[in-house]
Each structure stands twice: as C-alpha cells, then as structure tokens.
Amino acid sequence: MKNSIIRVLVAKPGLDGHDRGAKVVARALRDAGMEVIYTGLRQTPEQIVETAIQEDVNVIGLSILSGAHMHLFPKLMKLLKEREAIDIIVMAGGIIPGEDIVELKKIGIKEIFTPGTDTNRIIEFIKENVKVVR
Amino acid sequence: MAEQDRRRRMEETKKQWEEGSLKKVLNRFPERNKVFVTGSNTEVNRLYDPFDLIDFDYIDELNFPGEYPYTRGVQPTMYRGRLWTMRQYAGFGDAEESNKRYQYLLKNGQTGLSIAFDLPTQIGYDSDHSMSHGEVGKVGVAIDSLEDMETLFNNIPLDKVSTSMTINAPAAVLLAMYIAIAEKQGISSSELNGTIQNDILKEYIARGTYIFPPVPSMRLITDIFDYCSKELPKWNTISISGYHIREAGATAIQEIAFTLANGIAYVDAAAKKGLDIDTFAPRLSFFFNAHNDLFEEVAKFRAARRIWAKIMKERFDAKDPKSMMLRFHTQTAGCTLTAQQPDNNVVRVAIQALAAVLGGTQSLHTNSRDEALSLPSQKSVRIALRTQQIIAYESGVAETIDPMAGSYYLESMTKKIEQGAMDYINKIDQLGGSPKAIEKGFIQREIQNSAYQYQKDIEEKKRIVVGVNQFQSEEEPMKDLLKVNPEIEKRQTEKLNKMKKKRNEAKVQKELKLLRKTALSKQNIMPSILNCVKCYATLGEICDELRSVFGEYRESLKI
Amino acid sequence: MKLSDRIRQGDTRAAAKLITMVENDFQQAQKYLKELQEYCGQATVIGITGPPGSGKSTITDRLAKHIRKIGKKIAIIAIDPSSPFTGGAILGDRIRMQDLSTDKDVFIRSIGTRGQLGGLSRSTQAVVKIMDAMGKEIIFIETVGVGQSEIEVIKVSDIILLLLMPGMGDDIQIIKAGIMEIGDIFVVNKSDREGTDRLIVEIEMMLSLNDVRKRNPAIIKTIGTENIGIEELWQEVERLNVYLQDKGEMQLRRKNRIRKEIHDLFLENWQELFFQFIGEDNIENEVQKILKQDIDPYSAVQKLTEVFKKQIIKGG
Numbered sequence A: 001m002k003n004s005i006i007r008v009l010v011a012k013p014g015l016d017g018h019d020r021g022a023k024v025v026a027r028a029l030r031d032a033g034m035e036v037i038y039t040g041l042r043q044t045p046e047q048i049v050e051t052a053i054q055e056d057v058n059v060i061g062l063s064i065l066s067g068a069h070m071h072l073f074p075k076l077m078k079l080l081k082e083r084e085a086i087d088i089i090v091m092a093g094g095i096i097p098g099e100d101i102v103e104l105k106k107i108g109i110k111e112i113f114t115p116g117t118d119t120n121r122i123i124e125f126i127k128e129n130v131k132v133v134r
Numbered sequence B: 001m002a003e004q005d006r007r008r009r010m011e012e013t014k015k016q017w018e019e020g021s022l023k024k025v026l027n028r029f030p031e032r033n034k035v036f037v038t039g040s041n042t043e044v045n046r047l048y049d050p051f052d053l054i055d056f057d058y059i060d061e062l063n064f065p066g067e068y069p070y071t072r073g074v075q076p077t078m079y080r081g082r083l084w085t086m087r088q089y090a091g092f093g094d095a096e097e098s099n100k101r102y103q104y105l106l107k108n109g110q111t112g113l114s115i116a117f118d119l120p121t122q123i124g125y126d127s128d129h130s131m132s133h134g135e136v137g138k139v140g141v142a143i144d145s146l147e148d149m150e151t152l153f154n155n156i157p158l159d160k161v162s163t164s165m166t167i168n169a170p171a172a173v174l175l176a177m178y179i180a181i182a183e184k185q186g187i188s189s190s191e192l193n194g195t196i197q198n199d200i201l202k203e204y205i206a207r208g209t210y211i212f213p214p215v216p217s218m219r220l221i222t223d224i225f226d227y228c229s230k231e232l233p234k235w236n237t238i239s240i241s242g243y244h245i246r247e248a249g250a251t252a253i254q255e256i257a258f259t260l261a262n263g264i265a266y267v268d269a270a271a272k273k274g275l276d277i278d279t280f281a282p283r284l285s286f287f288f289n290a291h292n293d294l295f296e297e298v299a300k301f302r303a304a305r306r307i308w309a310k311i312m313k314e315r316f317d318a319k320d321p322k323s324m325m326l327r328f329h330t331q332t333a334g335c336t337l338t339a340q341q342p343d344n345n346v347v348r349v350a351i352q353a354l355a356a357v358l359g360g361t362q363s364l365h366t367n368s369r370d371e372a373l374s375l376p377s378q379k380s381v382r383i384a385l386r387t388q389q390i391i392a393y394e395s396g397v398a399e400t401i402d403p404m405a406g407s408y409y410l411e412s413m414t415k416k417i418e419q420g421a422m423d424y425i426n427k428i429d430q431l432g433g434s435p436k437a438i439e440k441g442f443i444q445r446e447i448q449n450s451a452y453q454y455q456k457d458i459e460e461k462k463r464i465v466v467g468v469n470q471f472q473s474e475e476e477p478m479k480d481l482l483k484v485n486p487e488i489e490k491r492q493t494e495k496l497n498k499m500k501k502k503r504n505e506a507k508v509q510k511e512l513k514l515l516r517k518t519a520l521s522k523q524n525i526m527p528s529i530l531n532c533v534k535c536y537a538t539l540g541e542i543c544d545e546l547r548s549v550f551g552e553y554r555e556s557l558k559i
Numbered sequence C: 001m002k003l004s005d006r007i008r009q010g011d012t013r014a015a016a017k018l019i020t021m022v023e024n025d026f027q028q029a030q031k032y033l034k035e036l037q038e039y040c041g042q043a044t045v046i047g048i049t050g051p052p053g054s055g056k057s058t059i060t061d062r063l064a065k066h067i068r069k070i071g072k073k074i075a076i077i078a079i080d081p082s083s084p085f086t087g088g089a090i091l092g093d094r095i096r097m098q099d100l101s102t103d104k105d106v107f108i109r110s111i112g113t114r115g116q117l118g119g120l121s122r123s124t125q126a127v128v129k130i131m132d133a134m135g136k137e138i139i140f141i142e143t144v145g146v147g148q149s150e151i152e153v154i155k156v157s158d159i160i161l162l163l164l165m166p167g168m169g170d171d172i173q174i175i176k177a178g179i180m181e182i183g184d185i186f187v188v189n190k191s192d193r194e195g196t197d198r199l200i201v202e203i204e205m206m207l208s209l210n211d212v213r214k215r216n217p218a219i220i221k222t223i224g225t226e227n228i229g230i231e232e233l234w235q236e237v238e239r240l241n242v243y244l245q246d247k248g249e250m251q252l253r254r255k256n257r258i259r260k261e262i263h264d265l266f267l268e269n270w271q272e273l274f275f276q277f278i279g280e281d282n283i284e285n286e287v288q289k290i291l292k293q294d295i296d297p298y299s300a301v302q303k304l305t306e307v308f309k310k311q312i313i314k315g316g
C-alpha cells in the first residue's frame, strides 16, 4: 500500500512576527493534502536546515518580511549544501525586491513568491517540482 | 399626529416603490451580486432609510461632540480647533542618522517624533547577538545602550517635543533610557511628553515581538502605569493596538473587539494592583487601522469610541470623563497595498486616510505606495504626507464635526459593528478574559479564519483587488527603492564594544544583580531598570537578566 | 554504505529517509527494518498522552532538556492529526521544541496520523526501532491526545505519562474511559492554575475506584512553562523503570508488544492479499447488489471470504 504525501517545512527566518502569509500558505497546503511542518517565528538557518533534514521534507518554504533575506538565505543555502541536502526544494515569499530575487535564484532558491500570490500557484509549483525530483 | 402621518406616508411610499419601479428593474436587470458585503464580509442592504433608525436615540447613541459616549468625537470642536497630528513613523539605520533626520523635521515645524526601532531592539537583543545578524538597523534604529539614545536625542530638548516610541516587550528599558537622558539635559521627568506602545497582548496575538510570558509581561506594564502616574503624569503609558491585529487578517469588528478586550485586560490588571482607575485610565490611548471600505471604517471608529466609553463608565465605574474618552492614532492598512501597479496604492491610502479623518482620529500615519516592495523611498514618503495635507486643506471634510453622522447607512453600520464587537467581548469574558483567550488560541484562530477566508475570496474572485486578480497590466518594476546600508551592523557592534570597555563594569554587574532581586520581588521594577541603564548596562544585558527570571514566551500554534 | 549501516552510525538523514519510507511504503521499508532489528531493544520508550493543550509538547521539551544534561541521546516522535478529508496535516509540535532542533543528539520527527486504522501504531513502532538503532537512549512519543487509535499508539511505549490539567471541566470524564487505566504516572500540568488540588483529589478517587491492578501510580505536579516539577517527574520515571524491570513487568510489556506487532503485520499482509485476490470489481458488484436489496452485507462478505479461501488453497 503506497501512500506518498508531500512534506513541506514552512518556516519564518528573521525576527519579524508577520506570520499571516506563512499561516495562510500552511493551511492551503494542508488543504491540498500535504503535510506541513510548522516551526513558528524566529528560526535560524541552522534550525531550519536541521529540521528539514530530520523531517525529510520535499520542500522548504521560507517567509520573511524583515528585510534580512540577503543575509539569511545565502547562509541557509550554504548549510543545505554542507549537509548534502540540496535535493530539498527551497522556495520563499515575502517582501523581496526584484534585484534580490535575481540574486537569490542564482544561489539555488527555486522560486520566490511576492505578496499577492495565489496559493494555488504555490501548490502547483510544489506538485510539479516534487514530481520531477522523485 | 403629524409625525404619525409622515410615518404612514413613508411606509406606503416605500411599499409602492418596492413593488413598483424597484421590482420592475430587478426583473429586467438583476443586481451584480446576490449578496453584497463590506470589506470585512458584513452583509450590506440594498438601501438604508429612516426605518433602519426607528429607535434611534440621538443623545444615548451619539450625543454632542466631547460628550459621553463620545461617538461624534472626543473634543467639542474637533478639527475646527486643531487638525489631527500628521505623524509619520520613521527611523532607520543608526542613532546618528536618525538624529539628523529628527533635527531636520523639528527645524521644519514638526513637534512630534515617532521612533521605529529595529527588530533586535524590539526583541531585546544587542546588535552583536547572533540572532541580530542581518537585522540591525533594518526596520528602525538600533539601540543597544544609553549611549545610542544620547546620540539619538542629541541637541533635541526633550521638554519641547513629544516622542512616540513603537516599543513593546522592552518598553520599560527604552522609557528608562528616555528618562535618563532628560535628567542629563536637566529636565524633570514630570515635563516629559510622549507615548510608548507597551501593548504586549497584541504581540502574542499578531505582531510577534514578544520576549517574556504573559504574567511577568503584564507586571512590567502595570509597573509602568504605576511609575508614570507618579513620575511622568503627561506620558501616554500604552497604545492599545488593533493595527497589527487587522494586518494579521482580522475583520473590522474583530479589530476593535480584540483591541478593546485587551484594553479591558490592562485596566483589570492595573485595578488588581490597586491603582485608581481615574489616575491611569486617562493616559491610555489606542491605535487602529484604516482600510478601504470607507463607511465600514468610519463606523468602526465611532463604534469603538462608544463601546469604550460605556465599558469605562459601566464596567469600571470611572468618574473622570477623560478615562472614558477613546483617543486613537490611525495608520492606513499596509496589507491592502499591492506589489502590482504600486502607484494605485496612493489612491487606496487616500481613501483610508479619509476614513480615519471622518472617523475622528487624533493622529494619522499614511503609508507609502511602495511598502509592499521594500522600505519606502523619500519620494513615496512625501506623497503619503501630501495625501493627508490634501484631505486637511482641500477636501473640506475637516471644516465640520463628524460630517457623516445621521447617514442611515453609517448609523446602522455603527450599531452593527458595536453589536458584533460586544458579542466577541462577551465571549472573551466567558473564556476568562483576553490573556486566557489568547492562551487558548481563540483570538488567533478567529483572525486566521478571517485571513484564510479573505485569501480564498480573492482567489475565487469573489473579491476584486484591482491590479491583482483583475485589471492586471504589464508593468515596469519600480526604481529607486531604498536600501539600508549594510555597514550599520558592523559600526553598531564596534560602538558597542568600545562603550563596554569604557563603562564601570563592577557597577553594571552590581545593578544587574539588584535588578534580578527586584524582578523576583513584588516591587516596582522601573527604578531598578533606570539604575541599570544609567550605568550603561545594555538593553540585551537587562533583558537577559529578566529572561533568566521570567522565562521566554513560545507562541502556540492555532491553525 | 548501506542505509542500515548509516542509520546505525547515527546518520540523521538516512534515518529520516527510512522513516519516510515506513510512512509511504511499508512493504519496501521492511527490507531495511529487518536489518536493523538486531540493534534494537536498547532504548527506553516513554509515551506522553493527554488532552490537546494539556502541555504534552511543553513537557516533552522540558524533559528532553533535563535529560540532555545527563548526556543521554534522545529522539522524539510528535504525532498530530491529519485531516480526514484531504489527508493533509499541519504538524506544529516542534514550535515548543525549537532549542532542541540544533542539538546533534536530539532527533525529532513529526508524524501525521494519516487516517489508517492500526497503521499508525505499526509505523510508530517501526519509527521507534529506527531511532533505537540510531543509538537514541530515550525515545518520547507525544500522541494526539484524542481518538480511537490513541491507546494503540501509546502502547508502543514502555512507560506512559498521562497529562492532565486543572480547569478541564467535564473533559476528565472523557479521559476516564480507557486512558486512565494505562497511565503509569499522572502528571498534573499547569499546576499554577486554580483547581489543581481538586483535580488531584479527583484523580486519586478515580484511581482507587477503577484500578484493578492494585498499583499506586504517582501523581506529579508540574508547571511546564516555568520548568517546575520536571526533575521530580524524571526521577519518578527512573524509579518506575527500575521497579518495572525488577518485577518482570517490563519484560511482559515488551512481550505483549511483540505479539501485537506480529498481529498487526500479519493483518496488514492478509488484508492486502485479500484485496488483491478479490479485486475492486468484485467488491463493487456486491455493493450494487446490497444497494438493490438483492443481498445483505453479511452474506456478501461471507461469500467473498469463501471465494478467497478457495483461491488460497488453490494457490498453495
């Protein structure tokens, strides 16, 4: 009996407490039949990577509005590489200016969703990409 | 007699209209929707007319401006006397940069300063803490010790300005620093004018910059109430905030219900401590959000005033009218701003600001059009301020008091919001008050349900957001977005290290030990904190000491 | 290196992958579980149950931190409910265990109930084995706290802590049924709240009425958020552990568990076999007949079982 369920870690790096987006997305993913590991506010890159590995997630979803993404995301990607876990897809959302998006995609963040993104787009993105990896 | 005749005539005419021309039109041209709702999903009727206000009692429900229950405003002349304060929340980089900006603003006639702190400061971490990396100076100014505060207020006479500080969990520490600087300037603390946000309950609910668990946090707050009522009589000790609750997805009704429920919790806590209601209640102020649905928002502000007045009078037995007056600051809704076609945001902000003014706000911050993209640029900040000025000087709405009063729709909506909010407040009372309702996750869950519903409505196009799910267009990305100087973190850390070498370390350790002792006792904590900041103990050191006594709060997930 | 060898060396990633396999494709996972079996049996498994919101995650976090001080390696299985409609879940217990996530000697895994009856206890047991083989010395299982499968799942543990809190009102009535009997230690959490003493009296009364095992489970007061009572709680766990070992009770529990495991695994295999042989079409056929009142469900299943029996005998 096979019963594969996509697992996603929804995490909030940085110190800001605006978790409306993260929670709406978490709920939408659950309603799309995924398992969402939700770890709450103020997550360090180390905590996020360690959690992603222990939970064996397919996707890490980062939500950040503090403006510290250019500092935290590269650190996180580096840790993922060190832990040989770059097969985990990383996506992000929040207030991230266009020029930063280009930079972040270069270091391996697969997709960045800006405010106002339809949750169905995020679900589709995950389904497409997780299938490819498997 | 004449009254009755008029009423009968009205009834007949309405019936004729409904069965005649209205019906005919409806048959040929059905309305756009089956049900019409406000921005917060409250149902709206086709028409409001005198029948909606049949039992309306002018004195009970509105009364004259400056009179209980203050529905029409807290002052007898409102904006005819003085316009609202145009207060733009600002603060960036380090203390030096911000100081320059403040001096400039003061030279240009502004008397109110509004200070934003960076996130490490708000959470009680020094700039060299590992959690602070990448956050120093990002969303506001970084304050590590009294030294930074001295720089921030260099050459600014504290008896001449009013200072609003957006600080919550470590509010006592920042307030102590402010008092210490005044002392150095030779100004008595009784002269000090300003506000600290100091509203921890909404941090647990919506904003997330908490440090300690609820019980010690409430103690810090009531200690501040107590201390200020004696030492800083002109200081606004709390700004009870619905703004962030709304941003997190609450409806208009939920915004004021949860905010006023928090207000009740603070008053309860202070009363339990033995403070006299009429000594601290006049220093309570509020902070609300202004959204796009014009009438609903105006009604919300008026309902909030009416409810609070009744609560203070009937529930808490306040005697001083000032204790019953709900004074509030408003900020336009950041969450309504779209990243798509950002110039459209100027129009949204204008409508929201208009709602705040028609609702009788005491002060107003208008958001900048590019806030969904990054920190606002200079140019956007200026447009935002000009928006307020156009409303004040060109629109004419400030020339008479509460101009929308008496509108069938507005008064009906005011009543509906009041009832909806009271239902929530009663429910929260049943749960044991707002701290308990927060612990149980009731308030968070209600807000998240609204947020989720809102998102679904947009995705299903039940709700149209211009430029987002309809009327999209190809666009050039915005240019000239503001970037924070990445050097600030390094500079700030160096400054901190240098300061630590200069200070009297033994004295610092001694004061921190004493602080610990006070924290464990029932004594007012303010004097101990004041002693700590005066010998340059850092914000992080003080908060760490308190963390070790009080513990740290962990959110509870309620989805 | 072989997956099982990597797990035995404590490789988190390998263990995490195998747990996923256990959840997604148990038949395949068995191959690796077999290789791990001989390295299991070292860990002490502690179940933590109690109504939602009673503080299970908080207490687990506190106990884990306490035990880390004596240097023991830890694993935590945190179970949250899956949606019966979509199969999705939001697993949020880790929020309370944030500081543990970067400790190399702590391994936490969140698990959704995924709605398979019996399946959850089977996979929980497999996850325990993986963690055991990794060298974790204490394994916690935090359960959902409500529902039918609750008791089955919690029985995977050696020692069961039952959390209660004051102010639950009638909830205690609900807990009584079934769960009261399996609690080895009663933890009255949130004892900073009113009603703590009353709750303790209630528990004592209930125990003296209901308990046929003639034992005297300890009742420990804790305040999870303030780290109060944690040391006492752990001392009691250790004391009980020694006691159960000495009395041979632990051995008995483990034996029962193995019996249960065989039963579960067997059932699952047969179930799968049954549906393979019979096929969806045959079942649909019977459903149609029942709908039309041509047959009753009892006779229909009897018939299918007969067919199945014959098939098996034929197949050898």
Ligand SMILES: Nc1nc2c(ncn2[C@@H]2O[C@H](COP(=O)(O)OP(=O)(O)O)[C@@H](O)[C@H]2O)c(=O)[nH]1
Binding pocket: B439, B555, B556, C050, C051, C052, C053, C054, C055, C056, C057, C058, C059, C096, C189, C190, C191, C192, C193, C222, C223, C224, C225, C226
């Ligand atoms: N007052 C009080 N609250 C507690 C205590 N232990 C846990 N809590 C709170 O109770 C809520 C639920 O705790 P959690 O550990 O998530 O419960 P679970 O659902 O059983 O896992 C959280 O808000 C905790 O902070 C305690 O001893 N006293």
Ligand SMILES: [Mg+2]
Binding pocket: C056, C057, C058, C093, C142
């Ligand atoms: Mg839990």
